[in-house]
Amino acid sequence: MKKKWFSTIIIMLALWVQPGLAARGHAEKVTAFVHVNLVPMTAERLLPDQTVLVKEAQIIAVGASGEVAIPENSVIIDGSNLYLMPGLADMHIHTDTNWLNGGWPVSPFNLFLANGVTTIRDFGPKGTPTGFALHWRNEVKSGRLNGPTIYAAGPILYGPADNAANIVRTQYQQGFDFVKLYSFLSQEEFQEAMATAKALNLYTAGHIPFAVGLDGVVAAGLNEIAHIEELDFEFLDFDRSRRLGRNEWFRYILKRATDQMERLPDLSEDDPNPDFQAHIEKIVRQLKASKIPLCTTLAVGDVVLKKLFEPEGLASATTSRYLPFGFIETLQQGKDGHQMIFRGYEDFAPYHYNLNQLLLRELHRGGVTLVLGTDAGPAGMGLVPGYSLHDELRFMVENGLAPYEALQLATVHAAEVINRMNRSGNFGTIEVGKKADLVLVDGNPLDDIHNTRKIQGVMASGRWFDKDALEKMLIPGIPVTAAVKHVYDQHQTHYTSFDIVIGKTSSGRLPGSIEAISIRGPAGKLPIQKDDFTYLPRLDAFWFKTPGKPQTGTYSIEVNSGDQKGSATVIQAVVKTIPLPDVNYFKPKSGATLQSEKPIFSWQRIKTEEPLYYRLEINRIGGGRVYSTGRVRNMQSHTVPGGVLKADRSYRWRIRITDGDHWTTVQNSTRCAWQTFHVR
Ligand SMILES: [Zn+2]
The missing domain is CATH 3.20.20.140 (Metal-dependent hydrolases)
Known part of the structure; x- marks a missing residue:
């Protein structure tokens, strides 16, 4: 039986972490929350003026102030007037x-x-x-x-x-x-x-x-x-x-x-x-x-x-x-x-x-x-x-x-x-031996549930994030959406295509506001720079292609604009060649003259176990896009609506076949040669 494309692939991912925001982890040191009001969740009660010690990812001591010895060199977090839950x-x-x-x-x-x-x-x-x-x-x-x-x-x-x-x-x-x-x-x-x-x-x-x-x-x-x-x-x-x-x-x-x-x-x-x-x-x-x-x-x-x-x-x-x-x-x-x-x-x-x-x-x-x-x-x-x-x-x-x-x-x-x-x-409770997952809030959550929103710091598996670190975490980066895909064309050549779409940046207009673009692939940093990309103004996109199939694995894309950064992580999980369709089955045939202004375009679909998506594209000869469909699963024909194609004009059409229905999820794409036609 043929395996599903995605099911058996081990995916290696780079991290989506904003640099410089690493937790102030002190794995070897003890962190001590002192003078804190404790909401232990072992019962409905509040324990005032407590000390909680954390080492690595574990709570190692809980008790009233003065009853728990704080080891030397501990990282002290003052919880006076605050509540630890x-x-x-x-x-x-x-x-x-x-x-x-x-x-x-x-x-x-x-x-x-x-x-x-x-x-x-x-x-x-x-x-x-x-x-x-x-x-x-x-x-x-x-x-x-x-x-x-x-x-x-x-x-x-x-x-x-x-x-x-x-x-x-x-x-x-x-x-x-x-x-x-x-x-x-x-x-x-x-x-x-x-x-x-x-x-x-x-x-x-x-x-x-x-x-x-x-x-x-x-x-x-x-x-x-x-x-x-x-x-x-x-x-x-x-x-x-x-x-x-x-x-x-x-x-x-x-x-x-x-x-x-x-x-x-x-x-x-x-x-x-x-x-x-x-x-x-x-x-x-x-x-x-x-x-x-x-x-x-x-x-x-x-x-x-x-x-x-x-x-x-x-x-x-x-x-x-x-x-x-x-x-x-x-x-x-x-x-x-x-x-x-x-x-x-x-x-x-x-x-x-x-x-x-x-x-x-x-x-x-x-x-x-x-x-x-x-x-x-x-x-x-x-x-x-x-x-x-x-x-x-x-x-x-x-x-x-x-x-x-x-x-x-x-x-x-x-x-x-x-x-x-x-x-x-x-x-789930604050007790010795439990994992150090803690939230420090400014208000008693047992009095008013809204107080859980007044967060002063968070500890996750022993890693502490103070208020400042949490606020920085919420600063939006430059919106970057990217795709890597394998393209196969009518010349039977393979290439790798990178599409990087950039949203609004705070420091001005594209493409000038982007200072650098870098891509790290499965085998390391790719030797390409911002100037190697073609800028497509209509799409706010940077595009680059390089000969050969992509390697499978993770691609990390980073863009810089002043102090702002943006990144995207893309997985190329599957590289496979979607065959070219047989142009002998294409209707209209290349060079045909069409009578109708609402013609039907048809082709023979490729038989595979996995679904494929077809997109019909029509351009003016020597000109731009006149019409295209979405990526439609298993499509074999499409009727172009009236009014799109004008009489006495020449056009060209082709289909693109992909294994995904959205540009960000396409892994492999095949495009066949342009076919010309004339509308009478
Ligand atoms: Zn659900």
């Missing part, structure tokens, strides 16, 4: 390919750390290539990357999934911490994945597949439910035996929900519907008895409402400046993923969110284990890593949890769930 965990995030290539103004690792988030759990990488979370997990562990401790699921089993057992086994062998199962798995696929994971003693977490339902996932022993909102669908009437594709399920469920809106119970507390109450109580008992924890992720429902009903408010929020480049634009055009999926079914969104909140309150009251999770990380989510966790804490308190109870979800409960995953959840 355990680092926070976001138990539901996603790594995304765009964490690599400069898609965020500030690296998500920095956003997490600056917000006191010292543990993250990746619920499955988004985008391709996948698998870099494992690399980051090791980099953080070894101290080469500043960031939270990472636990990671393999690529999400969305369903439909052929060979679910094989996928689960492969993820286990690759060393992922758990598997993530999704909504669209069939009953058989779900059972197959569960049985395989159980046999391997591998932790399972996920959505409740629409074909399976809550009773089914409880019976199969699913270890954890990824969102409280998954339970909402238990209150809807729909046909679970349907065989639907990925997005068809969502649209079907939203349609059923909207059709049933009138019949759904009123959620206001003064009018409890007894059947509905009984149903909720049954669910709570079931989850409590089966000891299944859930991630809260109310932040998702909240951001979806903003996307649908107040996009301008979301666009102008103070933390939105940290959202990925292009997010706001897409939102304002109404093309955000949630906006598209909910189109026509907007009415269900507020009900859905209110039901989530009601379920949160009932689950909490019923003693079901909850962990704090936000679903931040994917490019299109609209949530800012780190900041979204403080919002999630606020949602908990707004729903009646005491600040202490809300904090438990992001500390003690998180650690307990990590332990259940057969991993070391040695964090």
